[in-house]
Amino acid sequence: MGTVAIQLSNAVKAYGRNVVLAGLDLDVERGEFLAVLGPSGSGKSTLLRVLAGLEPLDGGELRWPDSPGTSPPIVATVFQQPLLMPWLTVRENVALGGRYRANRTRFDHQHVDELLALFGLADLADALPEELSGGQAQRVAVARAVAIRPQVLLLDEPFSALDPVTRRGLQAWLRDATRSLGLTVVLVTHDVDEALYLATRIALLDGSGTVAGWWRAVPVDDHEDLAGHPLRAELLASYPSELGTATRGAS
Numbered sequence: 001m002g003t004v005a006i007q008l009s010n011a012v013k014a015y016g017r018n019v020v021l022a023g024l025d026l027d028v029e030r031g032e033f034l035a036v037l038g039p040s041g042s043g044k045s046t047l048l049r050v051l052a053g054l055e056p057l058d059g060g061e062l063r064w065p066d067s068p069g070t071s072p073p074i075v076a077t078v079f080q081q082p083l084l085m086p087w088l089t090v091r092e093n094v095a096l097g098g099r100y101r102a103n104r105t106r107f108d109h110q111h112v113d114e115l116l117a118l119f120g121l122a123d124l125a126d127a128l129p130e131e132l133s134g135g136q137a138q139r140v141a142v143a144r145a146v147a148i149r150p151q152v153l154l155l156d157e158p159f160s161a162l163d164p165v166t167r168r169g170l171q172a173w174l175r176d177a178t179r180s181l182g183l184t185v186v187l188v189t190h191d192v193d194e195a196l197y198l199a200t201r202i203a204l205l206d207g208s209g210t211v212a213g214w215w216r217a218v219p220v221d222d223h224e225d226l227a228g229h230p231l232r233a234e235l236l237a238s239y240p241s242e243l244g245t246a247t248r249g250a251s
């Protein structure tokens with residue numbers, strides 16, 4: 001196992017009588033791309049909010065073994081919707097991320113320009129969000145998140161609202177971008193193929209608030225190779241058909 005960046009132990013989270021995380025253990029290794037799979041309502045978004053520090057736990061512990069002292073790593077989160085500031089240009093939206101970091105009052109123009117170039121947004125720098133396609137807007141959202149120079153990037157189904165072709169393109173782009181930045185990534189998704197294309201490790205939630213199984217994965221280079229991916233059938237067979245009905249676990 002690699003160096004553990006985030007460790008969640010025996011996590012419990014309930015909304016009233018609805019117990020969403022029921023003693024869940026999860027670790028995130030530094031530099032990995034972890035995909036968390038699970039059916040709708042299994043607690044993926046809740047788990048991500050817990051990892052982001054946006055949601056307090058009712059039980060258990062969140063630790064950052066790899067960080068100095070007890071301070072958490074710098075974590076950036078991207079949600080299903082891009083949530084861009086509609087009155088700011090692409091450049092200003094991306095710069096906003098960098099400005100929040102360390103309470104900067106001025107934009108780091110060079111860093112913003114580098115990100116715009118890396119994310120293929122240079123030509124759109126002066127566009128407003130209303131002029132962007134869904135895929136372009138989500139790229140801006142990721143660039144804005146990365147502008148705070150995070151160690152960990154948390155992604156909550158960032159491409160779920162996009163058409164399949166755009167989605168594939170963005171998956172390829174995300175993989176290249178996060179690799180070149182050396183980020184630790186946690187992606188929650190209900191799409192087995194998205195997990196197999198992107199992830200170096202996969203956790204499947206069982207629909208009862210714990211993890212049904214873990215898999216090490218070797219991402220494929222081409223979407224066309226996903227149909228024959230050796231883990232695909234196993235993951236699909238293990239996938240809970242509804243909440244609380246995982247068919248079998250895996251190691």
Ligand SMILES: Nc1ncnc2c1ncn2[C@@H]1O[C@H](COP(=O)(O)OP(=O)(O)OP(=O)(O)O)[C@@H](O)[C@H]1O
Pocket residue numbers: 015018020038039040041042043044045046047190
């Ligand atoms: N803020 C909240 N208040 C009350 N209940 C919540 C809240 N957030 C989530 N829940 C409930 O927790 C459960 C898990 O929701 P969550 O959004 O984490 O699941 P999910 O796996 O991400 O689902 P989806 O794939 O549909 O987004 C659901 O029953 C949901 O209704």
